[in-house]
Amino acid sequence: MKRRDTLKSIALGSLGMATVPSTDLVAAPPEAPVKVPGGRQKEEAIRDAKLMAEKFFTPHELKTVTILCDIILPADKKTVSASQAGVPAFIEFMAKDQPANQVPLRGGLRWLDSESIKRFEKKFVEITPAQRIEIVDDIAYPEQAKPQFSQGVAFFSKMRDMTMTGFFTTRAGFDFLGYVGNTPNVWNGVPDEVLKQYNLSYDS
Amino acid sequence: MNNFHIQEAPKVYDVIIVGSGAGGGMAAYQLSKAGAKVCLLEAGGYFDPADPKYITQLKFPWESPRRGASTTRPFGDFDAAWGGWQIDGEPYSAKQGTEFHWFRSRMLGGRTNHWGRISLRFGPDDFRRGSLTGIGDDWPISYEDVAPYYDKVDKLVGIFGSKEGLRNEPDGHFLPPPKARLHELMIKKAGKNLGIPVIPSRLSILTKKINDERGQCFYCNQCGRACQAYADFSSSSVLCKPAVKTGNVTLINGAMCREVLTDQKTGLCTGVSYVDKATMEEKTVRGKIVVLAASTCESARLLLNSKSSRFPNGLANSSGVIGKYLNDSTGASRSAFIPALMNRKRYNEDGVGGMHVYTPWWLDNKKLDFPRGYHIEYGGGMGMPGYGFGMGIQNMNGKYAYPDGTKLPSGGYGSRLKDDAYRFYGAYVGMAGRGEPIPLESNYCEIDPNGVDKYGIPTLRFHYKWSDNEVKQAKHMQDTFEQIIHELGGIPMGDKPGADRNYGLEAPGRIIHEIGTVRMGSDPSKSALNKYMQGHDVKNLFVVDAAPFVTQGDKNVTWTILAMSWRTSDFIIDQVKQKNL
Incomplete structure (x- = not known):
C-alpha cells in the first residue's frame, strides 16, 4: 500500500467510517479528475490516462x-x-x-x-x-x-x-x-487523366 | 448508495417508448408531432454528433494513442458506437455447441449512429418468400402496405440512389448518387463482362440539402463516426432531437428497462420499470401505451422478463413464440490485390461513408442449390490509413517488382519499406456478401435461468446454428468473389475459405442485422403481434424495432424498421382517435 493510501485509510477510520483493509483490494482513484478528450467516453479516458x-x-x-x-x-x-x-x-x-x-x-x-x-x-x-x-x-x-x-x-x-x-x-x-483526404470537399468523380490512364469512363 | 425503494412518478404518459434507435426514434418523432405526451427511455447516454464533446469525425489517427485500434471499441476508437459485442456488466450466454454475438450500442440513437447507411427497400417478393419457395413464412402484409411508408421515409430522412426499374429492388425517391470511385468503375466493368449488375448504392446520406436542420454531405467517408452536419441518418440527430423539440417528449437517458408493467385485471400495460443507471435506483414510469424498440433481442428479453400470474410465459407470449426465429444476415467476404492500381495517382477519393456501388441479388434461386439471395458490398480505394496499415507487408513485397523492374526478397527493412507502403496503397478491393437466412424456430434467445446482469435483470441465453441453406449461400458468394476478382485482373488475398470454415460464413450476430424474435402474423397461436405490430394478447403493447419481422430479405432492415415504425405510429394515432386505445 502506498503512503498516500495509508493516510487516506486513517482519515476515513478516524471519521468513524469503515476502515480500508490493509491491502489494496480496490485500486486508488486517480489523483486528479481525468480530462475527457472530445469523442471519448469517461471510462475510456480514465483507462487511457492510466496506461x-x-x-x-x-x-x-x-x-x-x-x-x-x-x-x-x-x-x-x-x-x-x-x-x-x-x-x-x-x-x-x-x-x-x-x-x-x-x-x-x-x-x-x-x-x-x-x-x-x-x-x-x-x-x-x-x-x-x-x-x-x-x-x-x-x-x-x-x-x-x-x-x-x-x-x-x-x-x-x-x-x-x-x-x-x-x-x-x-x-x-x-x-x-500522399493521403490528402479527411477534410470537407466535394467529390466529383475520378479525375479525367486517371480515367484516361485506366481506359475507363462514366458513360459506359 | 443503493436505494432499493421504488420511486413512482405520478405522471401518466400517453406513450412510453423503450429505445431510441431507428424504430423508437421514428415512433417518438411521429407520435410527438401528433401531440402525444411521450416518455422516451434510453439505456445509454445522451449523444449529439454535432457536440464537440462527442465528435470523432475528421480526427486523424494520431489523435488516438492506439491510432484508432479496436481495443475498447470493436470498430476502433473513432467509431460512434458506445458498446459492442461485449459490455461490462451486461453478459449473455449461448447453449453448448451454438453461438450468437450480440452487439449493443448504449446511447441516444442506438446503433444508427455508426451503421453503414445502406437503405434498401424490401421488394414485393421479400414479403412472401414462404409461398414463393415453400420454405419459410410470409409476412402478414405485402409490399403495397409498406410502399407508401417507404416513400415517406425517403422524403423525410433522405436517401441517394438511382432509378433502375428492377422488380424486386423497388426504386425510391432518390437524391443524386455520388459518382463511382476508380476501383468501383473497374468493378462495374468486370460485372458487365460477367453479367453481374453493379449499380449505384442506396445510402441514407444527403448529397443535397433537404431542410434547414441538416447539412449536406462533405465527403469525408466517415458516416461510421456519426456526422456533425447531420448529413447522414442517425436516429439521434434526425428523429430524436426534433421529437424532443416538440416539447412533447421526456427523454430519460441511462434508463435500463427491467419489465413492462401490466394490470392483472385488464391485462393491459400500465408502464415500465427501469433501473436508473446513474443512481442504481428502481424507477417506474406510467403510460397508456407501451412501444418497445429496444432492439430485436432486448425487446424479446424485456417481454420474457415481464412475467406475471396473468402472463406466466412473459408478456404477449401466449403463443410461446417470443425469442424464436432469431436470425441475422449471412456474411462472407474476400479481398484482392489489383496490380494495375499499384503506384496510382493520388487525389482525395474519400467519398461518402461506404460504397458508391453495389450488386443487388441477380440470380434465380430456383436454378441454385440454396433458397435465398444475397447482395454484394464493395470496398477499396485510398482510404485514410489507421491502425493495421502496412502490417503483413512481408506477404506482398517480395512478390511484385518495383517500378524499375527489380525484385527483392519478402520482408526486409529500410527505405524499401516506404516504397512498399507507397506502391501498394489503394491497390486493394474487398467484397462482402450479405444474404437472407431462413428463420428457424430452433434459433432463439431465452432467459438464462442462471444469469443476471449488474442491474439484477435476468440475461439472455442464445441457441443459434446456421443451416445448410446459409452455408451453401456462402459458398456461392466465395465463388462469385473469385470470378469478379479474376475479371478485375486481381489476385485474391489469403486462401479461399472452404467447407472446413463454412466458406467464410460469419458467426451469427457478427453482421448485426438480427431480427425476428417477436414475430408478427395473422395467427395468434403462431405469432406475438398482429400486422400492425400490436400485441395479440395485449392491445396497448407495440414493438417497432426489427423483432416483429418475419424475414429480412438480403436488405439491411433499417429502412424497413423506419417504414414499419411510422406505419404503426399512424395506426396508434388512428386507434386513439377511434377510442380503441
Whole structure:
C-alpha cells in the first residue's frame, strides 16, 4: 500500500467510517479528475490516462526498440525516421493497451540480446551498426531465413508490423503516402487523366 | 448508495417508448408531432454528433494513442458506437455447441449512429418468400402496405440512389448518387463482362440539402463516426432531437428497462420499470401505451422478463413464440490485390461513408442449390490509413517488382519499406456478401435461468446454428468473389475459405442485422403481434424495432424498421382517435 493510501485509510477510520483493509483490494482513484478528450467516453479516458502513466519497457528495452524501429524505417531523403515520428512511444503504448503484445515483444528483445551475446559477447545496443545488420539480415526475410532463426523472424515481423503502422499513421507518414483526404470537399468523380490512364469512363 | 425503494412518478404518459434507435426514434418523432405526451427511455447516454464533446469525425489517427485500434471499441476508437459485442456488466450466454454475438450500442440513437447507411427497400417478393419457395413464412402484409411508408421515409430522412426499374429492388425517391470511385468503375466493368449488375448504392446520406436542420454531405467517408452536419441518418440527430423539440417528449437517458408493467385485471400495460443507471435506483414510469424498440433481442428479453400470474410465459407470449426465429444476415467476404492500381495517382477519393456501388441479388434461386439471395458490398480505394496499415507487408513485397523492374526478397527493412507502403496503397478491393437466412424456430434467445446482469435483470441465453441453406449461400458468394476478382485482373488475398470454415460464413450476430424474435402474423397461436405490430394478447403493447419481422430479405432492415415504425405510429394515432386505445 502506498503512503498516500495509508493516510487516506486513517482519515476515513478516524471519521468513524469503515476502515480500508490493509491491502489494496480496490485500486486508488486517480489523483486528479481525468480530462475527457472530445469523442471519448469517461471510462475510456480514465483507462487511457492510466496506461499513459504506466511504463512497460525498461530504458534498455526502449533503446533496443528505438534502434530496431530506425533500422526498419530509417531517415532518408523521403522521410524522417520511425523514432523521429514517435514510433517507439506508440509501441510502448500498444504493449500496455493490448497485453497480448507484451511477451512477444519483451521475449523477442531478450532473444535478440541473447543472439547478440552469442555472436559478439555484447547486447544488441552495444554492438556496431554493421554487427546489428548481420543479425537483422538473418531474421528479416521470412522466406529465406534458416529454421534456427524462426523465433527471431517472428519477432522481427512483429516489429516491422508495429513500426509500419506506427509510422504511416502520423502526419509524416500521411505526407509521404500522399493521403490528402479527411477534410470537407466535394467529390466529383475520378479525375479525367486517371480515367484516361485506366481506359475507363462514366458513360459506359 | 443503493436505494432499493421504488420511486413512482405520478405522471401518466400517453406513450412510453423503450429505445431510441431507428424504430423508437421514428415512433417518438411521429407520435410527438401528433401531440402525444411521450416518455422516451434510453439505456445509454445522451449523444449529439454535432457536440464537440462527442465528435470523432475528421480526427486523424494520431489523435488516438492506439491510432484508432479496436481495443475498447470493436470498430476502433473513432467509431460512434458506445458498446459492442461485449459490455461490462451486461453478459449473455449461448447453449453448448451454438453461438450468437450480440452487439449493443448504449446511447441516444442506438446503433444508427455508426451503421453503414445502406437503405434498401424490401421488394414485393421479400414479403412472401414462404409461398414463393415453400420454405419459410410470409409476412402478414405485402409490399403495397409498406410502399407508401417507404416513400415517406425517403422524403423525410433522405436517401441517394438511382432509378433502375428492377422488380424486386423497388426504386425510391432518390437524391443524386455520388459518382463511382476508380476501383468501383473497374468493378462495374468486370460485372458487365460477367453479367453481374453493379449499380449505384442506396445510402441514407444527403448529397443535397433537404431542410434547414441538416447539412449536406462533405465527403469525408466517415458516416461510421456519426456526422456533425447531420448529413447522414442517425436516429439521434434526425428523429430524436426534433421529437424532443416538440416539447412533447421526456427523454430519460441511462434508463435500463427491467419489465413492462401490466394490470392483472385488464391485462393491459400500465408502464415500465427501469433501473436508473446513474443512481442504481428502481424507477417506474406510467403510460397508456407501451412501444418497445429496444432492439430485436432486448425487446424479446424485456417481454420474457415481464412475467406475471396473468402472463406466466412473459408478456404477449401466449403463443410461446417470443425469442424464436432469431436470425441475422449471412456474411462472407474476400479481398484482392489489383496490380494495375499499384503506384496510382493520388487525389482525395474519400467519398461518402461506404460504397458508391453495389450488386443487388441477380440470380434465380430456383436454378441454385440454396433458397435465398444475397447482395454484394464493395470496398477499396485510398482510404485514410489507421491502425493495421502496412502490417503483413512481408506477404506482398517480395512478390511484385518495383517500378524499375527489380525484385527483392519478402520482408526486409529500410527505405524499401516506404516504397512498399507507397506502391501498394489503394491497390486493394474487398467484397462482402450479405444474404437472407431462413428463420428457424430452433434459433432463439431465452432467459438464462442462471444469469443476471449488474442491474439484477435476468440475461439472455442464445441457441443459434446456421443451416445448410446459409452455408451453401456462402459458398456461392466465395465463388462469385473469385470470378469478379479474376475479371478485375486481381489476385485474391489469403486462401479461399472452404467447407472446413463454412466458406467464410460469419458467426451469427457478427453482421448485426438480427431480427425476428417477436414475430408478427395473422395467427395468434403462431405469432406475438398482429400486422400492425400490436400485441395479440395485449392491445396497448407495440414493438417497432426489427423483432416483429418475419424475414429480412438480403436488405439491411433499417429502412424497413423506419417504414414499419411510422406505419404503426399512424395506426396508434388512428386507434386513439377511434377510442380503441
